[in-house]
Amino acid sequence: MEKDDSQGVTEDKNKQAEEDDRLEQQLDQIVGRFLHLCSRLNSTFHLKEKFDMLQGFVWDHPFITLILTITLMLCSVPLMMFVFFAAGTMFAVFFGFMFIEGTLVTIGSIIFIGVLIVSGFISLGFAGVIILAYFGCNFGFRFINGVKEKYFGKGKGPVNVSFDKANETMNGHMKNLDGYLDKMD
Numbered sequence: 001m002e003k004d005d006s007q008g009v010t011e012d013k014n015k016q017a018e019e020d021d022r023l024e025q026q027l028d029q030i031v032g033r034f035l036h037l038c039s040r041l042n043s044t045f046h047l048k049e050k051f052d053m054l055q056g057f058v059w060d061h062p063f064i065t066l067i068l069t070i071t072l073m074l075c076s077v078p079l080m081m082f083v084f085f086a087a088g089t090m091f092a093v094f095f096g097f098m099f100i101e102g103t104l105v106t107i108g109s110i111i112f113i114g115v116l117i118v119s120g121f122i123s124l125g126f127a128g129v130i131i132l133a134y135f136g137c138n139f140g141f142r143f144i145n146g147v148k149e150k151y152f153g154k155g156k157g158p159v160n161v162s163f164d165k166a167n168e169t170m171n172g173h174m175k176n177l178d179g180y181l182d183k184m185d
Contacts, residue, residue, distance in 0.1 A: 042048055058065045
C-alpha cells in the first residue's frame with residue numbers, strides 16, 4: 001500500500017517538474033522576444049547614440065539639467081495630483097458603494113423581516129379571533145338550544161324560527177314589494 005502511495009507522489013512530482021520546465025521555457029521565449037524587440041527599436045531609432053548624446057549634454061551643462069529637472073518635476077505635480085485624485089475617487093466610490101450598498105441591503109432585509117414577522121403575528125391574531133368567534137358562536141348556539149329544549153321542549157320556545165321559515169318570510173316581503181311597485185306605475 002505504501003509503495004502505491006509513494007509511486008503516486010513520485011508521478012505527481014515528475015508531472016510538476018515537467019510543467020515547471022515547460023513554463024520556464026515559455027518565460028525564456030517571452031523574455032527573448034522582448035529583448036529582440038528592444039534591440040530592433042534601438043537599431044531602428046538609434047536610441048543608444050541619442051542617449052549617449054543626452055548624457056554628454058547632462059555632464060557638460062549641470063545647471064541647465066538641474067533647472068530642466070526641477071521644471072519637469074513641478075509640471076508633473078498637477079498631473080500626479082489629478083492621477084491620485086482620480087484613482088482615490090475610484091477607490092472611494094468602489095468601497096463606498098460596497099459598504100453603503102451592503103448596509104442598505106442589510107437594513108432593507110431587516111425591515112422586510114420585521115414586516116413579515118409583524119404581518120405574520122397580525123394574520124395569526126386575525127385567524128385566532130375568527131376561530132374563537134366560530135367556536136364561541138357555535139357554543140352559544142348549542143347552549144341556547146340546550147336551554148330552550150330543557151325548559152320548553154324540543155321545537156318549542158319563545159323564538160322558534162328556522163332558516164326555511166326566514167326564507168319564506170323574505171320571499172313574501174319581496175313579492176309584496178314587487179306588487180306595490182307595479183301598482184305605482
